[in-house]
Amino acid sequence: MLIGKIASMFGIYLHIPFCLRRCKYCDFITYAGKEELMPSYKSALIRELRHQARKIHGLPARADTVFFGGGTPSLMRAEWIREILDCARGEFRLASGAEISLEANPGTLAPGDFSSLLEAGVNRISIGVQSFDEGELALLGRIHGPDQAVEAVREARREGFRNISIDLMFSLPGQSLARWKENLYEALSLQPDHLSLYSLILEPGTRLFEEVRQGVLQPAEDELAAEMYELAQDELDKAGFTHYEISNWAREEAFEARHNKIYWKNQPYLGLGAGAHSYLSGIRTVNEKTAEEYIRKMQAANLGSEAFPAAVEKLSLDLYTIQQETMMLGMRLTKEGVSERAFHERFGVGIADVFPKEIERIIARKLAEWRDFSDGPHLVLTKGGALLGNQAFQEFV
Template sequence: MAIGLYVHVPFCVKKCLYCGFVSFRLDREAAGLYLNALLREIELYGAALCGSEKEVSSLFIGGGTPTCLPGDGLIKILQALKVHFRLLPECEVTVEANPGTVTLGGLSVLREAGVNRLSLGVQSFQDRLLKVLGRAHGSGEAEKAVRLARQAGFANLNLDFIFGIPGQTAAEWLETLEKAVELAPEHIAVYGLQLEEGTPLERAVAGGGLEPCPEELELFMYRTAVEYLKKHGYIHYEISNFARPGRECLHNLGYWLNRPYLGLGPAAHSCFRGERFANEPSLERYCRLLSQGVFPVQERHALSLAEEMAETMFLGLRLIRGVDLEGFRSRFGRRAEEVYRNEIARLTGAGLVKLDGRFLALTGKGLPVANIVFSEFV
């Protein structure tokens, strides 16, 4: 089976106030060390893997802000991946970008190098809310980035947005959705703000400097997004994701279908050969291990059959269509309705999930409390 491949670029021009990911302010010397180490990691996996393990159905370069890498760093990464892996002809190749870090020339080079999907972290079209989040761009730059992407030849574009920002109103959220639809991307992702412990934004809220968004308002914003985007031709195919027909994100579908993927770069996670493992989050240790020709894995966990089945259930429930029960039986030789008889009975009784033909799916009541549903399978 072909794999999904994720590459983590841990640099940003400026770290956002809400960000809990492993990322660092861009430093050219550190970026050079990282690039050398990443190219070595790609080479090591190219030598260690065989056959279909090196066939890639989707590639996602995320971060961080990949497009802030100096010079031709991204092109070197793409070239190395093409040498040591086999990107299938239909491979979806996504690069994440901050709207303030793209140029027509840079985007054109990426498109010519085989990148066929661009994901822009817009987050909001209100400048005051972008300041609350600590974003390094303004709303005008976001609109310009979309125009540049189209000029560079990108026909598959995703825009990310955040709701539940402190001080955000329902009217502002609707205005953002209206502008998003006006720009006509093929894919839109909407996420409720997560106040990650230890981030500047979380400390500001905890210290009383900012009022958190009320839960009722956040739920209203989510339902507004679902209703508005569906009304304008977007298919709601995953809890937070909406797409034009045929433009679902293939890479993320691989995660939700619990298919194998390999993560490269500091702090990147993998699910491969029956194991979950994670790379060193320390940039210094990551680079040092690779300079010694050692895989930079920090921790490994061999998955039991029970764990693999449980993950297939709660990841699959993120999809609006739900878990494919026939696919579950084919994969594990057991019926999910029997393995999770009690859990399914409790959840259907509470009106949180429904059996719909060959699928077990969240109901409208279950969508906003999906994490409660997922916990039944952990």
């Protein structure tokens, strides 16, 4: 179904749901104080890799990317990462030069750990710095201080990483524009290859959400958050970075996150681990969330079991939903947007044939525009549209 004629990329995502402590804003699938489960979790991941490689029909012939996300994947020993990657190489043909990313948190890696990860096969490291300010890090409930953040980035470079990404957060309660600018400058001074900048989202159920609800903390005003985003657009532009996705900037095209581009281009991926999502042949599956139950299900899986033995949800998407998602995700790509030609090759119709009114509206509101590329027109967000991206995406819901 519908994976079409365009050359599609395929990625493997491995979720590592362990953290030393839960940050105050975090609602991700992760567990603190359960590190003793990690060895059996690692074995469950390897079991799932093997199982899925044998049981899912029509898997793409080779994987272009592998991504260890979390949680805190840097809590896993490098030898376990190597074991998992060896299994991935054995079960799936990894493309030569495949991007292999791992999310690392400052305060979880000792000297020498980065080179062990490199030796294990990881070639891109994404460091969860979030802020260089002691008070902001405390407010977020991060386990690290500013010095550890700086040291983690320097150590990654010293030990040989050639593709380093830094995550920062903005629009924090009490954060001034000047303070945000200092965070940006501090990050740039470390010469990262890639930056991901996220506006704080107060998720119900988190400690930060409660503190704001009780009036202990004041949330950032929308206007200030917009100024912070625009400041980042300008400063990173001056520093030579390309803004290629709503929240992401790269020093060169080669450093754009290839794995995440698979999601944004609505291409297939296999998600392994607790709570992981997969998207293959128009079917989305979601795995069991708890680490214990995921491990139990994978231990019970045998060759007689169906594909997705740990799945708790399976949803077959209809054509229109896939087209909507292709637009919503693709429009996030601020540099290239959605190619008319790629859309046509995939679905056999043009973008404006499926969404005539929606496109008319977002263009009239100056949220998006058609731009010429070597393969023809692409529908791309305007600079102002990047700031109001959600308003454009909502047209395709």
